[in-house]
Amino acid sequence: xxxxxxxxxxxxxxxxxxxxxxxxxxxxxxxxxxxxxxxxxxxxxxxxxxxxxxxxxxxxxxxxxxxxxxxxxxxxxxxxxxxxxxxxxxxxxxxxxxxxxxxxxxxx
Numbered sequence: 228x229x230x231x232x233x234x235x236x237x238x239x240x241x242x243x244x245x246x247x248x249x250x251x252x253x254x255x256x257x258x259x260x261x262x263x264x265x266x267x268x269x270x271x272x273x274x275x276x277x278x279x280x281x282x283x284x285x286x287x288x289x290x291x292x293x294x295x296x297x298x299x300x301x302x303x304x305x306x307x308x309x310x311x312x313x314x315x316x317x318x319x320x321x322x323x324x325x326x327x328x329x330x331x332x333x334x335x
Contacts, residue, residue, distance in 0.1 A: 237299045241292050248288025251281040 255278055262269045296303045 237295060240295055240299075244288055244291050244295065248285050248291070252285050255281045 255274075258267075258269065258277075259274055261267050262274065297307065
């Protein structure tokens with residue numbers, strides 16, 4: 228059995244975290260539409276509360292993706308360090324970019 232590349236594992240983790248964070252939003256949308264059509268009754272307060280939690284979960288999914296990329300991607304970590312360290316040393320007269328170009332990522 229061949230070892231699975233790390234990129235595939237990260238792709239699966241990021242995709243599944245997005246789907247898991249988006250499913251409650253989709254269910255809330257469907258529940259709201261069915262309520263508006265009169266097929267079920269759900270109190271307005273319950274819809275608002277559930278909607279707020281699903282939106283928070285959806286936004287948290289993007290934060291989870293950031294941490295997944297930070298933990299798993301060497302190039303992502305290197306570029307993030309350059310951006311953060313570049314902004315720290317900007318007061319000393321250096322540029323924020325620190326020599327970064329689009330080719331920096333492609334050539335690694």
